[in-house]
Amino acid sequence: MRFIIQLLSQLFAPATHQFQIALKNPKTAQKAVQKEICNRLVNSEYGNFLDIQTIQDWNCIPIVEYEDIKLWIENESNKNCLLSEPILFYEKTSGSRSAAKKIPYTRSLRRAFNQMFYIWAYDLIQNCSFVTGKTYFCISPKFEESDEIADDSEYLEGWLRFVLSPFLVLVPNLRKIKNPEEFKEKLCLKLLQEEKLEIISIWSPTFLKVHLDYIAKNRDKLLMKLGDRVSPKRRQLLLETEISWTKIWSHLKLISCWDSAQAKEQADYLRSLFPNVLVQGKGLLATEAPITVPLIAAKGCVPLINCVFFEFEDEQQNIFQLHQIQPEKIYQLIISQTGGLYRYRMGDRVRISHYYYNTPCLEFLGRTETTSDLVGEKLREDFVRDAIARLELHDTFFKTLVPISQPQPHYLLLLDRADRTPHAIAQHLEQQLMEAYHYRHARRLGQLSPAEVLVSESIPDAIVRYQTQLGKTWGDIKHPLLWNIPLQLPLFLDAIA
Numbered sequence: 001m002r003f004i005i006q007l008l009s010q011l012f013a014p015a016t017h018q019f020q021i022a023l024k025n026p027k028t029a030q031k032a033v034q035k036e037i038c039n040r041l042v043n044s045e046y047g048n049f050l051d052i053q054t055i056q057d058w059n060c061i062p063i064v065e066y067e068d069i070k071l072w073i074e075n076e077s078n079k080n081c082l083l084s085e086p087i088l089f090y091e092k093t094s095g096s097r098s099a100a101k102k103i104p105y106t107r108s109l110r111r112a113f114n115q116m117f118y119i120w121a122y123d124l125i126q127n128c129s130f131v132t133g134k135t136y137f138c139i140s141p142k143f144e145e146s147d148e149i150a151d152d153s154e155y156l157e158g159w160l161r162f163v164l165s166p167f168l169v170l171v172p173n174l175r176k177i178k179n180p181e182e183f184k185e186k187l188c189l190k191l192l193q194e195e196k197l198e199i200i201s202i203w204s205p206t207f208l209k210v211h212l213d214y215i216a217k218n219r220d221k222l223l224m225k226l227g228d229r230v231s232p233k234r235r236q237l238l239l240e241t242e243i244s245w246t247k248i249w250s251h252l253k254l255i256s257c258w259d260s261a262q263a264k265e266q267a268d269y270l271r272s273l274f275p276n277v278l279v280q281g282k283g284l285l286a287t288e289a290p291i292t293v294p295l296i297a298a299k300g301c302v303p304l305i306n307c308v309f310f311e312f313e314d315e316q317q318n319i320f321q322l323h324q325i326q327p328e329k330i331y332q333l334i335i336s337q338t339g340g341l342y343r344y345r346m347g348d349r350v351r352i353s354h355y356y357y358n359t360p361c362l363e364f365l366g367r368t369e370t371t372s373d374l375v376g377e378k379l380r381e382d383f384v385r386d387a388i389a390r391l392e393l394h395d396t397f398f399k400t401l402v403p404i405s406q407p408q409p410h411y412l413l414l415l416d417r418a419d420r421t422p423h424a425i426a427q428h429l430e431q432q433l434m435e436a437y438h439y440r441h442a443r444r445l446g447q448l449s450p451a452e453v454l455v456s457e458s459i460p461d462a463i464v465r466y467q468t469q470l471g472k473t474w475g476d477i478k479h480p481l482l483w484n485i486p487l488q489l490p491l492f493l494d495a496i497a
Contacts, residue, residue, distance in 0.1 A: 001167075005125060005133050008163065012122035019119050022306040023357035027323040034058070034309045037336045040108075044340070045081040046072055063313075063334055063343045066101045073340075074102060082340030093287045103287050109339030112307040114157055116290035119304075127296040128253050128278070133167040135199040136191065138207065169194050180468050188215050188222060192238070193229050197249050201256040203282070205266035206398065206460045206479050208255070212273070213461065216243055245273050255279045256294075261366040266479070269397045284364045286346065289337040292362050300353050300361035309336040311343065312350075325360060327352045332368055372401075372484040374409040375447040377439040381482045387432035388481065394419055398460045400479055405486040410449035412487065414459050422453040429453065458496050465495035 022029035038055045041047040046069075052061060062068070072081045080087045088110065090102040124130075156164070171190050177183045188211055191197065202208055215222060219238050223230070230238075237247050246252070255274060259267030259281035271279045283292035283301035289308050292301035303310055303322065310322045312331035325331060333346045353363040370381035384401050393399065398416035403409070413429055430451045434440045442448045456462070463479065469491065 001133050002131060004163075004166070005130055009122060009125040011163075012118040012125070015115050015118035016122040019115075019304075019306060020357070023302065023359040026305050026359040027321075029305045030309060030322050033306060034336070037309055037338060037342065040083040040085070040338065040340075041342055044083045046083075046340075046342075061343045063319075063345055065345050065347075069341075069344075070101075073104060080104060080106070080340065082342075083338075085340075091287055101287075104340055106339045109289070109337060110157070112304065112338060113290050114160065115307050116285075116293050116304055117156060117160075119295070120293050123295045123297055124254065130198055130253065132196040132198055132251065134169060134194055134197045134251075135164075135167050135201065136169040136194070136197065138202040169197065180465060184211065184214050185218075185222070185225075187211060188218075189225060192222060192226060192234075192248070195231070195234060195249070196251045198251050199254045199256070200252065201254075203258060204479055205257045205259070205263055205270050206463075208257070208270060209266070209397065210461045210464060212245060213457070219243075246276060252277050256282060258282050260364045263479070265399070266397060284333075284348065284350070284362065286348075288341055288344065288346065289335055289339070291333070291335065291346075292364075295356070298356035298361060300356065301363070302356050302359060302361050305359060307338070310334070311336075313345075322360065325352060327360075330365060367480075370480065370482060370484060372403045372411075372482055374403050374405055374486065375442050377436070377442045377448060379411075379433070379436060379439060379482065381480070383436055384482045387429070387435070388413070390432055391425060391428055393425070398479070400463075400481055400483065402483040402487040403485075404489055406489070408449045409447065411451045412489075413451065413453045414463075415453065415455045416457050416459045418453075418455045422455050425455075426451055426453040456496055462492060462496035466492045469495065 035055050038052070038058060041050075041052055041061070042054070050061060051057070066073075069082070075081055082104070083106070085106040085108060087104045087106060089105050091105055093101045093103060169190060171177070171183070171186050177186065191211070192215065200208065215238070223235060223238060234248070237244065252274065255270055255277055257263070257267055257270065257279065259279065267279055267281065271277075278296075280294050280296075281301065283294040285291060290304050291308060292303050294301050305322065311334040312320045312322070312325050313334060314320070314329060314331055319334070320331070328351070330349055330351050333348045333350050335344055335346055336342045337344075347368050349365040349368050350362045351365060352360040354361050366381060372379045379401075388399055388401070393415065396415050396417055396419075398414065400414050402412050402414060404412050411433070413425070415425070418425060433451055434443065439448070443450070460479070466488075
């Protein structure tokens with residue numbers, strides 16, 4: 001296996017070296033990508049409609065959101081009106097804050113995702129002492145019929161999936177599993193058999209915690225089903241009162257997951273469970289494009305400047321290119337990529353964390369304009385984050401505030417554990433929320449009832465059950481600090497029971 005790992009390193013080296021050259025002169029690299037993308041636009045129906053003829057017309061391209069170009073993407077003829085390259089498939093965004101979007105994937109866009117993987121993998125191989133290379137890639141089970149990607153490794157090219165196949169830990173007959181509990185059991189059984197697992201690549205940190213909790217609660221049943229497929233030593237470790245996860249997977253070297261914005265505390269919790277394992281943030285990776293790649297060598301997330309063209313909008317709506325942005329300032333991210341999205345507003349807020357070579361590394365700060373508004377209270381995520389921080393909820397892994405519209409509008413804070421009674425926390429929370437003018441006004445008018453708190457260790461798992469019942473893909477489920485879509489409380493309570 002070590003020989004294959006080193007061979008992969010050699011295969012990934014050229015892409016990494018080209019990327020490093022680009023990082024030394026980001027302005028030149030971005031200009032080349034901008035020109036390539038503009039040439040694709042010029043030769044498209046969308047480009048003809050906008051009358052874009054050369055790169056000198058770049059500022060005539062409108063900055064858009066999905067709804068602005070939806071008809072160009074979802075045209076009835078299934079023709080790619082945004083560029084001349086054929087569409088391989090459509091992939092849906094998670095739709096956690098709005099309706100899911102259908103993003104067209106072309107070979108060029110898929111190649112960009114592969115470039116990101118090459119660079120990331122090369123950096124890991126150079127900085128981590130992998131021996132077995134055994135890897136679990138987050139699998140997104142489809143609990144209803146769908147043609148979308150199921151295994152996240154399907155973003156990669158066929159030859160690469162073939163080369164990586166001996167390293168991958170896969171659940172057998174994944175596509176046939178339609179029940180969340182069946183998936184959970186089969187995944188836990190598979191992971192427990194992998195004593196030499198070295199890499200876990202997931203999206204939300206709660207995905208792993210939910211499965212660790214499942215193992216702890218169902219260890220007898222799982223051990224009975226495993227039989228002699230686990231060693232006596234491993235069986236004994238699982239029977240201990242307090243399971244040591246670092247002993248269960250003693251070869252584990254890397255957990256890759258979201259670790260910024262609302263996922264920071266959840267990722268930190270995984271770090272406490274696996275103190276000797278590198279818990280590395282995913283960087284900014286979206287269905288629309290690979291945006292930043294996390295590098296150990298860079299000590300942060302580096303923009304993929306030779307595949308995606310970046311623009312940044314400040315609070316005064318001024319537009320800047322990558323080489324023009326300033327430290328300490330916060331920007332909204334606008335991207336152009338090779339799959340047909342031009343000057344596309346991502347809805348993400350970023351800032352410079354530091355520089356690697358001559359290129360600014362980007363820190364993801366959260367979504368823009370995340371607001372919950374049942375009756376005009378206009379609660380913003382940044383305000384809610386500060387309010388919950390002032391509650392001083394020690395040792396609480398999961399926190400999320402959800403709006404409830406029926407029978408009486410109010411807010412419900414979901415916690416997996418607490419060091420005080422729910423009533424005491426709710427009183428403190430209400431005091432904090434009343435600091436917001438519109439929330440206070442709605443409360444005084446009787447439009448909102450007081451905030452409530454629900455504490456249960458099952459809440460992270462219940463969120464997954466609830467979301468999958470609504471048709472969400474497990475691997476896409478996010479856990480924002482503030483929901484802006486009302487929670488269907490009866491359905492959620494059924495999931496938590």
